[in-house]
Amino acid sequence: DIVAVEIVEGEYFASAVTVRGGHSTLRVFSDVFEQSEEIMQALTEFGAACAKTKGLSLFVVDIPPEVNFQKIDSYLVAMADGERVAYEDACLQHNGIDPARMQACLSLASVPLRLH
Numbered sequence: 001d002i003v004a005v006e007i008v009e010g011e012y013f014a015s016a017v018t019v020r021g022g023h024s025t026l027r028v029f030s031d032v033f034e035q036s037e038e039i040m041q042a043l044t045e046f047g048a049a050c051a052k053t054k055g056l057s058l059f060v061v062d063i064p065p066e067v068n069f070q071k072i073d074s075y076l077v078a079m080a081d082g083e084r085v086a087y088e089d090a091c092l093q094h095n096g097i098d099p100a101r102m103q104a105c106l107s108l109a110s111v112p113l114r115l116h
Helices: 033-046 069-079 099-107
Strands: 002-008 011-019 024-030 049-052 058-063 085-091
Touching (some): 024 033, 033 069
Antiparallel strands (some): 049 058
16 A cells, blocks of 8 residues: 655654555464464465464464455355454455445544545
8 A cells, every 4th residue: 555644743654545555454363373373374375475473363464466355255254263263354455345344444444545
């Protein structure tokens, strides 16, 4: 994404997203290390990039525009049990995602979308 910034007292603050890059981002929670590794490996094979901070149960999944979002989403739905494995939307930009789901995700954004 490309963001507009404002300078406040010498510091830069994102004020709006002006161009979307097409990537979708998900957050995945898994409290079992081996299961986290298995899920991250599968998502990487699907074409996503995963990043995890050592010692945390949460990791981020970046899904480039050319990667099949639905395949990754279906995999995570099958893996999620709501207790030991769960996931949530962070940023959705792929085509074909339910508009209500996209709007719910957009409503949580801390930087407003301004595409004009």
